[in-house]
Amino acid sequence: MPELPEVETVRKGLENKMLHGVVSSLELRREGLRYPFPIGFSDSVVGRTIVSIDRRAKYLLIRMSDGLTWIVHLGMTGKFTLYQNDSELESVGGFAKHDHVVIKLESGVIAIYNDPRRFGFMDLIDTDGEQNHRHLANIGCEPLSDDFHAQALAFELKGKKTPIKTALLDQRIVAGLGNIYVCEILYRAKISPKRSAKYVAGANQQVSHRCENIVSHTKDVLREAIIAGGSTISDFAAVDGDLGYFAHSFRVYGREGEVCLGEKCEGVVKRITQAGRSTFYCPQCQK
Numbered sequence: 001m002p003e004l005p006e007v008e009t010v011r012k013g014l015e016n017k018m019l020h021g022v023v024s025s026l027e028l029r030r031e032g033l034r035y036p037f038p039i040g041f042s043d044s045v046v047g048r049t050i051v052s053i054d055r056r057a058k059y060l061l062i063r064m065s066d067g068l069t070w071i072v073h074l075g076m077t078g079k080f081t082l083y084q085n086d087s088e089l090e091s092v093g094g095f096a097k098h099d100h101v102v103i104k105l106e107s108g109v110i111a112i113y114n115d116p117r118r119f120g121f122m123d124l125i126d127t128d129g130e131q132n133h134r135h136l137a138n139i140g141c142e143p144l145s146d147d148f149h150a151q152a153l154a155f156e157l158k159g160k161k162t163p164i165k166t167a168l169l170d171q172r173i174v175a176g177l178g179n180i181y182v183c184e185i186l187y188r189a190k191i192s193p194k195r196s197a198k199y200v201a202g203a204n205q206q207v208s209h210r211c212e213n214i215v216s217h218t219k220d221v222l223r224e225a226i227i228a229g230g231s232t233i234s235d236f237a238a239v240d241g242d243l244g245y246f247a248h249s250f251r252v253y254g255r256e257g258e259v260c261l262g263e264k265c266e267g268v269v270k271r272i273t274q275a276g277r278s279t280f281y282c283p284q285c286q287k
C-alpha cells in the first residue's frame with residue numbers, strides 16, 4: 001500500500017508534468033473505483049487549469065481553476081503512469097488492464113490511473129470546503145510540517161493507554177504514517193512498540209526526549225524515503241507508488257529472526273501483532 005512518501009513521490013511526478021496544464025478530456029473507463037465517480041465528473045474538469053497539486057496525509061489534492069479540488073486516494077494498488085503524448089502511449093501498446101481513468105491535457109500529456117484492486121477513489125469538492133471533507137476533516141498534523149514537534153506530539157499522547165505503535169498509526173494524531181514506517185521510526189528512536197502512549201509522552205511540563213526522538217526520526221525516515229522515491233521518477237513514465245518504496249533500506253521491518261543491525265546490539269528482531277498489524281522490533285535495544 002502506498003504510504004506518505006510514495007504518495008509524495010507520485011505528487012511530485014504529477015506536478016512535474018501536469019502543473020498549469022488545461023484538461024482537454026477525461027475518460028472514465030468504468031463507473032467508479034471504491035465509490036462511484038462524482039456525477040458530471042468529465043464536464044466539471046474539462047477546460048479547467050491545474051493550479052496546484054498538493055498532498056494532505058495520503059490524499060492528493062489537485063486544485064483547479066475556479067475553486068474546484070480533485071481529490072485522489074491511491075487505495076492499495078492505485079498508480080499513475082504519464083505519457084508525453086498519444087504516440088508515446090501507442091508505442092507501449094496502448095491501454096493496459098485496469099486502466100480506469102485517462103486524463104488528457106491540451107499539452108498532449110496523458111495521465112492514466114491504473115488500480116487493479118480498486119480501493120482508490122476520486123472525488124470533486126469545492127476548494128473552500130476541503131477542511132470539512134469527510135476524509136480530511138479529522139486528520140492530524142502533517143509529520144513533515146513545523147506543526148509536528150515534541151510538545152505537540154506529547155499533547156496528543158498524554159493520558160492514552162494505547163501502545164505507542166498503535167497511537168502513531170492513528171491518523172488523528174499524526175497524518176499519513178503507515179505500518180512499515182512506524183516500525184522503522186520506533187526502531188531508530190529505540191522505543192519499544194509496546195510502551196504506552198502516555199509513558200512516551202512523559203511527565204507534565206517537561207519536553208519528553210522520547211517525543212523529541214520520535215519526531216526527529218519520523219522526519220528523517222520520511223525524508224529519506226521521499227529522496228529514494230524521487231530518484232526513481234526521473235524517468236517520465238515512472239510515477240508509480242511502488243517505486244517510491246525504499247525497501248532495501250528497511251532496518252527492522254520484515255527482518256523477523258534476524259540479528260539486529262544496531263551497533264553493538266546482539267538482539268534478534270521479533271514480530272508481534274498489534275491492532276491486527278505486524279510489528280517488527282528489537283527487544284534488546286528498544287526499551
Ligand SMILES: [Zn+2]
Pocket residue numbers: 260261262265266267282283284285286
Ligand atoms: Zn537491537
